[in-house]
Amino acid sequence: MQDSVEKAVTSNPELGARFQDFQSSLEGQNVAQGGLLPEVNAEGWIGKEWRGSTSLSKSHDWTRKGYTLQLRQLIFDGNSTLNTVRQLGLEKVSTYYDLVSTIDSVAMEAAAAHIDVQRYREMELLARENYQMHLNTLGQVRERSESGVGRGVDLEQAMGRQALAQSNLMTESGNLNDVLQRYRRIVGQPAPAVLVDAPTFDEKLPSNPENFDNSLLANPSILSKQALLQAADKGVDVARGNFSPTLEFRASTGRDRNERPNELTGRHHTAQASNVQLVASYNLYRGGADSARVRQTKAQSYAARDVRDYTCRNVQQELSIAWNNIVRLREQIPFLRDHELATSKVRVAYMQQFQIGQRSLLDLLDTENELFDARRALRNAEYDLKLAELRWLTFSHQLLPALGLQQPHNQDVPEEAEDLIFPQEALQVCMEPVPDTANLQPVMVEYRNNMEPPVLRQVSAN
Incomplete structure (x- = not known):
């Protein structure tokens, strides 16, 4: 499984797109930071100029050239530029935590595809074995019918069950083909003929958690929404900066030369100008746009807060459902295993009894179907348990470490991530205690005499 997940995380194009989004946001901040640094502009010109005649000179034209050099530095703008940064x-x-969340999601999809390939390969094998059992039974019934011992209706019934077994085999083969294509889409290459079983996650999962606080605080989707909320709050500060004056430092110098010599002195005229200024500007009226922008950014902040809260609730729900499934399947699997073992023994006994005429064909066929269903139920439960464990680890941001893999882009964590503050009251809104799974404990049935109603009591599955 580690190989499947590692290949998906390093080659999936969705992760490449998310990483480029992160790079884009990095450069977007660099663009805004440019507004805090000096701005230097240079301008030069050269061209023909014509002047009409006057009382002192005739009309003439000449080549004129010059340049200007200007320095501008923002001093104050109500911290609007700083808050934009x-x-x-x-x-x-x-955007970084969106990337991390996508990594977790792709890793989970790859692990699930790995498990489902194993699952449906085994389901196809069980369906093939079930088909072969029905084929063998059909052969025995046909021999009995041809020898005059069996009944014609038994042959029809056996043929019908064999056709159903064939249909089940085709269904499982189709499911396997589908999941093989899903594996290839996620991992980027065909599934190998032999897939290594998933490792054990018992040591990675909590034994008796009281709540999922640590999982919620580590979930990258929640952290991403918290960052968006704090960014929206800064957006309000940016909008408020429009009510402040702007102060700039400006310095410039330039030269403009007339290359036509003076008719009297024969010398060129050259104009040199330099200045240093503090320039203040203040908007007096903009049609109410600044006030509207403040109201707009406040609404965006409220929306970001709601998005964070419902994201937190969704993650809490996913953690609770995954934990419910883990507890249920751990309790359920021993009983499914007992059912499969007992049904397997019954099927062998029924086959022997059918051959000596003590069991009907219907008894045998029903037992074969029950064994097929029991095997499928047990295998599905075992694979579902692995998926539930993987899902819980994914929403706790622990999947890659649990598989022994490094988290990509750990070195790219923005320094602003240290500024994230997840309020305790926000955590309390979405936090719930660990679900009560007492009703998932197995029940023992104690039967009474004289057909009295049975007594049900909780027991522990050993």
Whole structure:
């Protein structure tokens, strides 16, 4: 499984797209930071100029050239530019955690595809064995019918069950073909003929958790939404900056030369100008746009808070459902295993009894179907348990470490991530105690005499 997940994480194009989104947000912040640095502009010109005649000179034209050099430095703008940098920095953090969340999601999909390939290969094998059992039974019934011992209706019934077994085999083969294509899409290459079983996650899972707080605080989807919320709050500060004056430092110099010599002196005219200024500007009226922008950004902040809260609730739900399934399947599998073992023994006994006429064909066929269903139920439960464990680890941001793999892009964590503050009251809103799974404990049935109603009591499965 580690190989499947590692190949998916390193080659899946969805992760490449997310990484480029992160790089884009990084450069977007760099663009905004440019507004805090000096701006230097140079301008030069050269061209023909014509001047009409005057009382002192005739009309003439000449080649004129010059240049200007200007320095501008923002001093104050109500911290609007600085808050824009901070806002984009937090949006960068959100994009980073979106990347991490996608890595977890792709890793989970790869692990699930790995398990499902194993599952449906085994389901196809069980269906093939079931088909072969029905084929053998049909052969025995046909021999009995041809020898005059069996009944014609038994042959029809055996042929019908054999046709159903064939249909089941085709269904499982189709399911296997589907999941093989899913594996190839996620991992990027065909599934190998032999897949190694998933490792044991018992040591990676909590034994008796009281809550899922640590899992919620580590979940990258929640962290991404928290970063977006704090970025939206900075957006409000950016909008408020429009109510402040702007102060700039400007310095410039330039030269403009007239290459036509003076008719009296024969010398060129050259104009040199330099200046240093503090320029203040303040908007007096903009049609209410600035006030509307503040209201707009506040609404965006409220929306970001709601998105964070329902994301937290969704993750809490997914963790609870995964934990419910883990507890249920752990309790259920021993009984499914007992059922399969008992049904297997019954099938052998029924076959022997059928051959000596003590069991009907219907008894034998029903037992074969029950054994097929018991085997499928046990194998599906075992694979479902692995998927539930993987799902819980995924939403706890522990899947890759549990598989012994390094988290990609750990070195790319933005420094602004240290500014994330997840309020305790927000955690309390979505946090719920670990689900009560007492009703998942097995029940023992104690039968009474004289057909009295049975007594049900909880027992532990050993």
